[in-house]
Amino acid sequence: MSRKILLSRGIRGVAVLVAGAVLASCKIPSFGAFHGNTVQGNSTYHLWQGFFIASIFVGGITFLLLGYALIRFRRHGDAIPKQVHGNTKLEVFYTVIPVLIVAVLFVFTVRVENKVDAVSRNPNLRVDVTAFQWGWKFYYPSYRVATITQGVDAYPTLELPVGETATFQLVSNDVVHGFYLPQFDFSRYALPGVTNYFDFTPQHTASFVGRCSQLCGLYHAEMLFYVHVVTPAQFASWIDTHQKAR
């Protein structure tokens, strides 16, 4: 069989596999990641899956070639093997293919990036987040409700209505912090002197722990907050109780 035929068969095989994977996209495993419980985070999650599959191919081929060579070409005597100094065609091949792969990865990256970074012009909700050593303040300007860290073990709650787009404004009072919501597949620095904006549109009700991801001093490990994604009705009553408590 000639090299060309082998090659074209290989390419066809890969194409079939990729197509299969895409068709079965709902059944692609999570590869350890959270599904990204927001519209934005979920597209990150799908990008992750794509990258992971591409990695399996590239890594797999590399490991197979290496493993094969290591077994096949272990020393069999004292003969000096043929002194091959290179092969321009092959070298061009293994330069061009990676360029094509990363080009594809880049295209998908930019598409998802734009989605994740988009800030809505008329959000349903606005939340102002302030990070400080060592806690968080979540302020809902339209309701004048705030929750805030009150000493160790008194973590604040970030309450969000499911299905509604919330625009976040993020600042820091002192050093750099990382506003990190693992289940939303997202984090963003709270930088002194910089105001960051981003959107979340939560997809399912859930509750989980959010954290500070960027080292910010002594109690960095304990800068936690609770995230509750609730139904709009529950959210309204939560706001209500907090307004009354004020």
Place this chain on the structure above:
Amino acid sequence: MTSVLSDEKTTSNVEAQRPPGGFYRWITSVDHKVIGKNYMYTALTFMFIAGAMALLIRTQLFNPNGHVVGQQTYNELFTIHGSIMLYLFAGPFAFGGFANYIVPLQIGAPDMAFPRLNNLSYWLFLTGGTTMLLGFFTASGAAAFGWVAYAPLSSNPYSPGPGPDLWIVSIALVGFSGIFTGVNLVTTIFYLRAPGLTMFRMPLFTWSMLVTGILILVAFPVLTAALVMLYADRHFGAHFFSVQGGGVPVMWQNLFWFFGHPEVYILALPFFGIISEVVPVFAKKPIFGYRGMVFATLAIAGLSTGVWAHHMFTTGTVLLPFFSALSLLIAVPTGIKVFTWIATIWGGQIRFSVPMLFAMGFIPAFVMGGITGVMLASPPIDFYTHDTYFVVAHFHQVLIATTIFAGFAGIYYWYPKITGRMLRERVGRWNFWVTYLGFWVTFMPQYLLGLRGMPRRIAVYSATDGFTFLNRVSTVGAYVMAIGMALFLVNVVWSWRRPVAAEANPWDGATLEWATSSPPPAHNFHSLPPIRSARPVWDVNHPEHADAAPVIAGGDESAD
């Protein structure tokens, strides 16, 4: 007789009227071999110290709410662990140790271009390194802001005391040491090559060191400048990085990573170079695509100054597509290198001596780290994984693949040359396999921990986080790795107590360092073989398979 340099004629040692002995000799020697060895011993000592800190860190994380050490101590530990590993071990080990010792030999030079400067570099490195450790003995402890020292946390109101200042002075001294070594390396490679050793006949290790030298000169001054600004902020009331005074905190990150990303390649390129030496020798073949390798190395150098902000994707202040594109692109020359190594062993006669074992272990470990690097180069994925254990696993895999696996490939490969003694194969194998097993067990769970939401640099987590099991696996792996590393010390002690003499060329090496005795004499060479290809020693030992057409001794050489 071809091309013999008589001993007297090689160099004139006018200053060595009375060679002094012992301690004084060690301090005053400007021989690149003595300095190179000092660098290696010192860097490896730092590595074992930082390794011990790593074990403490992992022990703390074995249990939820661990209290092996307090939070302040924990922050100091990972800061100094990272700082030692990156500033005092990986770099100096490569360009102070290996490069210093091997580059002059590989290019047939008697010494480095500036031997006295070389000696000064070493003292700056030793004193600078010691200074970092001094922080632990001050009342308020060592620096505790991570090896990246993000301002304004590293600035005065948030990190007072002498510990951080010691850290700054330490890095500044070590930085100058690095700059001097960079100058020395580039000059040596440009001006002291043996006759006939054209640039495109240089061994790939020497090429790597040249490019590393250039990158040092680009990157280190930026770090030094940033440190000066930080110090001024801390003590002279400057406001480079404080908002209150009209400064820009994120500028620190720009400056730091403009140094920091080239730095990670400064740490990686020398070790790629080692692999490019070891792989052909143990496959008994020349490197596949020499020029491609050289251009890949240069491409990495070029690209690596254009990707710094991939460490800052989540700041919300950087041009995402630009940095993402260049970061993805840098995977291409890196990939070329991997494919080249595989193509080099293809069709060879592979001998699995210990250096080759480490080199072959390096490849999968590095590929794994490289692949996750590509994932991190995609901003959305980075938003999710930034500052989590996913990143911790990424950079430990690439760094340990390079500095430990490729580094040990280099140690086992050149140890006979450097000491005149062989290391034991059997202990060496155990050294490799135990360390290697520990490596995978330590770091694979950390990827998962990162994806499950564990941030980096946290001293405690809670039992309800679901992090406990994976952390325990990782800690066990770390101890296995430590045992593996201890076996290296066993091997060294063994070879020292019961020496087995090494020949001049025990591995059938192809480059000039194997043309002189083990260890080499003062000023390295009594005679040089004719240099007509990138593998002069191979040409002499295997005339029937030589890269260059054989030359009849005394014949008319200009005819060809």
Place this chain on the structure above:
Amino acid sequence: MRTESRIYLGVGSFFLLILIVYFLWSKESTGSVLLLASAGLGILPGLYMGWWSRRMKPRLEDAEVVEPRDISGIVGTFPENTIFPFTLGIGAWLTGLAFVFGGWFAVIGMGFVISAAFAATIESKRSSLAEAANRRGAED
């Protein structure tokens, strides 16, 4: 020298290329300034070496074919033992520590630095005389 110069020029021009794209796209100043400095760091030595390479005799290092007689003789003078880098290093260290522990360290440190600089100058003067003598000797 031509290859050496091209390496620097190549790397430097690449930095320049990155700079142009980056600056036009982002208008961000810190990175642009750093890229500009890097481009200069690559291009200037590159030009210098290129200029020099056209003016100097071809070097043996760059010769594809070398005669045996080309590779014998004196390579250069290399010092063997000297205490001054050590003294200088200690001086620099103590001066560095002054930034942490106060000016006294700088006084002692600069003492070391200055005396090392003096002594090293005298030493190298003496050795260059000796080298000249040696060279005369080697030529016989």
